[in-house]
Amino acid sequence: MEEKKRVRDIVVPGEEIRVEGKPGRGVFVENGKMYSAYLGILDVRAGYVNVIPLSGCYIPKKGDKVIGKIVDLAPMNWVVDINAPYYAPLHVNDVPWRVEFGDTGRFLSIGDVILAKVSNVNELGQVWITMKEPGLRKLEGGHIIKIAPSKVPRVIGKGGSMIQMLKDYTNCRIYVGQNGMIWISGSPDGIITVIKAIRMIENEAHTYGLTDRIKEFLERGEE
């Protein structure tokens, strides 16, 4: 952190955005002018002006793969914390096992962590999730860390480059949920390195040339 890093344009709530383009996410229009709704990074993509928040909670979107923690059991469903403002119910019909009525605790109990998909969201903010899809399962062992959901794309990198690099250097298995929950499994040293790298990504998400710096960090750590 010695040399000065180039930083992306940061905007604050209510700041006018004087950039050509159509209003996209994180932007609102008043009297024909665009303003930022968040403290975030200005991002112009495909003719749309977006503001990517620097922090904030996860807003579920249909089709997102998320990592959730079971917080409660009911005879016909589990209640899952997916780091959103609302808990998500997981119905017994949405899991890959045949569950008898009242027998939910035999399959998933409180504190278990699952990889699931958001199957539906309605305008009231209610969320339904499913595990009935290949690849979705209960995550056993490993470590869980949380980051700001808006920084998930930076952890994954362009075309998965960042996450692939982390996996290659540390031989860890990593799952990144769209909700900002990350599951890591591997050797203790590997896990520590991955957590350090992810915290570094989180703190420097708004700078340029991040992948190179993380690569440098991993190479140093391996010695």
Added chain:
Amino acid sequence: MGMKADIRLIDDNGLRIDGRLPNQLRPIRMEVGVVKRADGSAYVEWGGNKIMAAVYGPREAYPKHVQDPNRAIVRARYNMASFSVDERKRPGPDRRSIELSKVISEALTSVIFVEKFPRTAIDVYIEVLQADAGTRVAGITAASLALADAGIPMRDLIVGCAAGKVDGVVVLDLNKEEDNYGEADVPMAILPRTGEIALLQMDGDMTYEELTNAMEMAMEAAREIYRMEIEALKGRYGGDVNE
């Protein structure tokens, strides 16, 4: 406002008891992201005021009957520490802090896009660690920074600023002596982008002209405080402040 006292609050040169000009603010320092476990937080030092604000949420609102199916509810809690004033304040909510919590909640609701988070609550805790008049406006300023830090969508940052009347002169940002022995105090919360007013209270007596004058003075100062807010938020990420 208070009682008449023998002390002179404005001297022959027109300077105030702490050496300020009538339209001069006290020194202000802001810091963002001071409470690690909160979703967003801020600390503001405003003259002798020391105020901490922390934001949690949006999260599901409980008890369930307070939920609004169309929007988030904003629950601000203004609280003064027992050691924040000269004579120990009895801890816990009293009539004054319940009222301030209510008006601050309403002022903050007006800037937050509450309709984006149905059925949720956004909790804002404002803790006054040291009080020196104008805590509600400093608290609103801190709350605004904490909300922005928590990544909550807002129409604008919100700026709190007070004006008042002391020894017959309209002055900006009263300190404790001026508040206690002056004639009037007008705390305001301003949205600097549009110049809208989210909170306006008055304690004491003023003529219409004096009130207009005081409000204009606060509006002017709001722009300066707004600049400091932007600086505090952008400075945290090493951004270009002048941009």
